[in-house]
Ligand code: HEC
């Protein structure tokens with residue numbers, strides 16, 4: 001008796017399955033599709049939207065905030081050595097607009113970053129980010145908006161032509177702070193010298209040697225709390241988030257250490 005199939009039971013199970021499928025189609029696909037902001041991007045997308053998954057989870061260069069970090073696509077041509085003409089024009093522009101904060105030859109005792117010897121692609125990227133409001137600074141956003149594309153290329157060529165504060169640290173110098181030399185793999189912090197010079201120079205990573213200590217701590221804290229968010233793929237933000245105040249202080253003191261006097 002119990003082995004006999006129960007026709008009424010089987011029918012009600014079938015009816016329940018059909019009803020469930022119909023309700024899912026209505027709830028997950030038909031209802032969202034008639035909402036005014038529906039964009040037909042496939043059934044999976046419709047299901048995700050209905051389930052409340054934010055659309056920017058699938059973002060490409062977007063960060064978790066849904067905001068694109070930077071509009072600048074770094075290109076090797078930005079690293080070209082500027083012509084004498086470009087350097088000369090950049091020098092005049094810099095003298096009239098930049099030296100009061102960044103120093104006569106791109107080195108300053110104030111807390112503004114040094115620009116002497118900075119890679120041209122870094123200067124071009126940062127000025128474009130200020131211009132687009134991707135990196136915030138009341139002073140620099142206003143100034144960058146006054147510069148044409150050619151002005152930016154010329155000041156970058158000028159500053160790149162000036163001598164750097166000093167050379168990169170030697171790779172295996174045991175006195176380097178651990179984060180600078182080896183990073184901390186357990187916290188996904190890559191060694192600073194793998195990108196900022198020493199072992200390797202990642203295209204677009206700024207030259208940090210001799211930068212003012214307060215500038216360095218301010219930038220690292222800004223990456224950590226997300227108020228600076230113009231680093232593509234959140235590269236610096238992800239590392240800074242794992243750093244303590246003490247570690248930020250330590251790497252800043254290290255990179256800011258005084259340059260050897262001229263000729264040494
Ligand atoms: C009134 C002072 C002032 C003037 C004038 C000024 N800057 Fe700046 N600049 C700053 C400060 C302060 C910062 C750091 C701002 C921040 O925290 O983002 C900065 C940042 C920069 C950066 C980013 C550097 C880096 O390492 O990321 C660049 C590039 C730059 N300035 C270029 C220029 C150029 C080119 C001019 C002239 C057209 C200029 N600045 C004029 C104060 C100034």
Ligand code: HEC
Nearest residue numbers: 179190191192195202204205206216219230231232236251
């Ligand atoms: C994987 C490569 C990489 C590593 C490792 C790395 N950085 Fe960076 N860092 C970058 C890039 C790229 C930028 C430029 C971001 C942008 O486009 O604004 C940057 C920017 C910075 C800046 C801002 C400088 C300026 O003038 O704008 C500071 C400060 C900095 N990094 C410090 C560090 C320190 C300290 C470490 C080691 C704990 C470190 N970075 C490790 C790639 C790296």
